[in-house]
Amino acid sequence: MTTLAWDQVGEHFYQTGVDRGVLYLATDGVYDSGVAWNGLTTVTDAPTGAEATAFYADNIKYLSLMSIEEWKGTIEAFTYPDEFCECDGSAQPETGVYVGQQPRRMFGFSWRTRLGNDTEGEELGYKIHMVWGAKASPSEKAYATISDSPEPLNFSWEAWTIPVGFDPDGDYADLKPTSYLCIDSTKVASADLAELEDFLYGTISVDPALPTPDEVLAVFAGALTVATPATPTYDSGTDIITIPGTTGVQYYIPGVGDVAAGAYGPIAANTYIKARPTAGYKFPDPVINAWLITFS
Amino acid sequence: MGRPRTDLQAIFETILGNTNAYYQPPPTLQMAYPCIVYDPDRMDSEFADNSPYVLTRRYLVTTITRDPDSSLPMQVASLPMCLMNRAYRANNLNHHVFILYF
Numbered sequence: 001m002t003t004l005a006w007d008q009v010g011e012h013f014y015q016t017g018v019d020r021g022v023l024y025l026a027t028d029g030v031y032d033s034g035v036a037w038n039g040l041t042t043v044t045d046a047p048t049g050a051e052a053t054a055f056y057a058d059n060i061k062y063l064s065l066m067s068i069e070e071w072k073g074t075i076e077a078f079t080y081p082d083e084f085c086e087c088d089g090s091a092q093p094e095t096g097v098y099v100g101q102q103p104r105r106m107f108g109f110s111w112r113t114r115l116g117n118d119t120e121g122e123e124l125g126y127k128i129h130m131v132w133g134a135k136a137s138p139s140e141k142a143y144a145t146i147s148d149s150p151e152p153l154n155f156s157w158e159a160w161t162i163p164v165g166f167d168p169d170g171d172y173a174d175l176k177p178t179s180y181l182c183i184d185s186t187k188v189a190s191a192d193l194a195e196l197e198d199f200l201y202g203t204i205s206v207d208p209a210l211p212t213p214d215e216v217l218a219v220f221a222g223a224l225t226v227a228t229p230a231t232p233t234y235d236s237g238t239d240i241i242t243i244p245g246t247t248g249v250q251y252y253i254p255g256v257g258d259v260a261a262g263a264y265g266p267i268a269a270n271t272y273i274k275a276r277p278t279a280g281y282k283f284p285d286p287v288i289n290a291w292l293i294t295f296s
Numbered sequence: 297m298g299r300p301r302t303d304l305q306a307i308f309e310t311i312l313g314n315t316n317a318y319y320q321p322p323p324t325l326q327m328a329y330p331c332i333v334y335d336p337d338r339m340d341s342e343f344a345d346n347s348p349y350v351l352t353r354r355y356l357v358t359t360i361t362r363d364p365d366s367s368l369p370m371q372v373a374s375l376p377m378c379l380m381n382r383a384y385r386a387n388n389l390n391h392h393v394f395i396l397y398f
């Protein structure tokens with residue numbers, strides 16, 4: 001038998017702070033271009049839904065059904081990356097010229113909060129939070145005069161999300177689609193966490209990218225298998241690109257989407273092809289995972 | 297991290313039309329009037345990313361004039377992020393103290 005004890009030494013846990021914000025622009029569901037979001041002041045996690053609706057029968061409360069939960073949140077910061085303009089309804093047809101009221105691009109976002117306790121302080125660990133399928137709502141920006149003390153403008157954006165489904169044939173098919181995932185550094189293997197951070201924050205040879213929820217779970221399910229992407233080949237006579245069939249590698253064309261192994265084309269212009277590891281795989285470091293096929 | 301102090305020195309010298317702007321002058325310095333004396337007061341921080349993100353220095357700026365109707369205090373008061381704190385007279389000299397972020 002165990003007697004409960006409260007507030008033991010080392011168990012005064014708390015969470016604080018926010019940093020390492022990363023914005024990932026979504027292209028056809030692929031979040032392969034992460035940029036640092038500086039000046040992050042607050043991320044508010046404000047999920048909605050999961051509300052009970054009661055039904056009555058036989059003069060009693062017969063059942064209660066819950067609505068679907070949705071991730072919503074607010075991002076507050078002193079500034080925002082240029083890339084976020086597209087997500088905030090601004091187009092940039094010419095460098096430095098922003099046109100408002102344009103379509104809002106979907107994005108992913110990750111940030112980090114610190115975990116602390118009474119013995120280790122804020123060095124105990126951290127949580128990495130990830131959000132997929134987000135869209136920012138129009139937000140108020142109050143431009144105010146400079147007064148007798150400095151006061152930088154604090155921007156704020158509300159974001160809502162469309163959940164991402166899990167692979168129906170994968171290990172997590174029983175999970176419902178989600179927009180939010182969180183990793184606790186004090187509870188996962190540090191090597192696995194380092195793998196995830198390589199994905200999220202990039203390495204010397206691979207750009208920062210937000211893996212899918214399936215791919216994130218695969219990182220912590222076991223050792224990742226190294227897959228080296230083979231180079232696509234191009235036949236200038238037929239203008240056909242041959243996409244290699246490499247296990248653990250998904251080739252895709254930014255703006256077009258995933259491309260299957262085999263013949264692609266004929267192409268009529270220069271074509272940019274990239275590769276990303278599939279769930280359970282990672283690329284070696286360094287690696288070449290992007291190729292520009294020159295049309296000729 | 298704010299603009300360098302030398303920029304502020306240049307602004308004061310432009311207002312004065314001479315070099316009688318003294319940063320942390322030692323007590324033994326023989327000052328010429330009218331003049332501006334200024335000292336660091338504190339540094340204001342706005343936090344983001346778990347760190348100080350915007351740092352702005354705050355100075356205590358004192359104009360010292362023999363002429364009680366000198367325009368110097370008004371010129372300093374017109375600087376951005378400047379607020380007059382108090383005025384007093386000492387040793388037959390008019391002192392106007394300002395708080396200035398720069």
